[in-house]
Amino acid sequence: MNKPTLRAMVGGLALALSTSAMAEAPQLETLAQVSQAAPAHRALDIQRWTTAAGARVLFVQAHELPMFDLRLTFAAGSSQDGKVPGLGLVTNAMLNEGVAGKDVQAIAQGFEGLGADFGNGAYKDMAVATLRSLSAPAKREPAVQLFSEVVGRPTFPASSLARIKNQLLASFEFRTQNPGFLASQAFAQKLYGDHPYAHPSDGDAKSLQGIDLQQLKAFHKRAYAAGNAVIALVGDLTAEQAHAIAEQVSNALPQGPALPPVGEPAVPAPGVTHIEFPSKQTHLLIGALGIQRDAPDFAALSMGADILGGGSFGTRLMSEVREKRGLTYGVYAGFTAMQAQGPFTISLQTRAEQSQGTLELVQQIVRDYLQSGPTQQELDDAKRELAGSFPLSNASNAAIAGQLGAMGFYNLPLSFLEDFMQQSQALTTAQVREAMNAHLDASKMVVVTVGPTVPQQPLPAPTDNPAEPPLGVPEH
Structure with a gap:
């Protein structure tokens, strides 16, 4: 049992005892039993279906709050970059930079004005786009519409591509002075060799500079297709409303099948x-x-x-x-x-x-x-x-x-x-x-x-009171 939970339990018991020690005495006798019991957790009634365009949908109704969360997951991470490391991440970063009639600022203001929140990210296996919105129709419907346009019909402005490239290139300079990154990158290369998991999700300076708008559009058409998407919906929605949202989002995406999964890596040399x-x-x-x-x-x-x-x-x-x-x-x-x-x-x-x-x-x-x-x-x-x-x-x-x-x-x-x-x-x-x-x-x-390569010293013997305290905050 972790300490925060124990402290919360002890605090709750102390409050109860201060109110009525006699009445709460049995709780003290069963404290050990309480600490062994698994806390109650929320049982999920999950509904699953597939949209007409082939997107897989999972839905959980939750009416406690007047809002809902929508999460799209695509097999569009860096493992799908092919010979252009960083392509998946840049494509994902460009989603909310422009749609027909709206630039990045107008998109941000559109979500903000509706009290909605848009999020996105790209990783090794997957890329995601998320929406959190109030469930009232006056807020929900325009929020889902804007979200569908952003994820399904981005315009990929050239000026935004240049800005995002420059931001990533600047971060690459910093990473060369980060021993943690050097270690993780070398580890990935040694472990995975030529496998797609070997390269960092944001690519490298050489690959990044060569990414152009046509590559982004082609990757989006292929990897952000409805058949390559998983739609998760959770919140204050009826089943009918969830089906309608899923169909709306799915229809806004490029139409196409799921991408094949990446192959298995070869066993590395130790x-x-x-x-x-x-x-x-x-x-x-x-x-x-x-x-x-x-x-x-x-x-x-x-x-x-x-x-x-x-x-x-x-x-x-x-x-x-x-x-x-x-x-x-x-x-x-x-x-x-x-x-x-x-x-x-x-x-x-x-x-x-x-x-x-x-x-x-x-x-x-x-x-x-x-x-x-x-x-x-x-x-x-x-x-x-x-x-x-x-x-x-x-x-x-x-x-x-x-x-x-x-x-x-x-x-x-x-x-x-x-x-x-x-x-x-x-x-x-x-x-x-x-x-x-x-x-x-x-x-x-x-x-x-x-x-650094330095003369080595022997390790201290194990003890309950080490002579030297643990190192301070790790270097990054």
């Missing part, structure tokens, strides 16, 4: 790559190919990675590397499940003069964990932590829309959220260990280090 960089700290990235989003052992792997290094205190890596030795501010391990095999990654920063010993320590912790797996106590703690955090996955309409978009994009069953929770709570230590070993081999991982 080894260590070092990038020299002047710094007091060294960035370490350790990992391997992981899993697809629809992997049948997704729940076991998620639980196993969380116990190993989910980012919070009490994980195996955090306990051994930070709490007992003070070698890092934080260490994280996890699977990024994607359309093709996403990465399993362990990331941290440590003192440059102890980087080699820290790397070897992390590698040994992973070997031990794969050999013996989690303890029963670690698994029980992780289950309680998941039970406490799980309700946040559908605590808001926007969160639900995000879940629906992912479920549609990765072809997950409508019962995925409930299945995931039930499977997670039923896991045994043996199942977690078997799943982790089925996908990971500690001796075959890719390692990237970015930092």
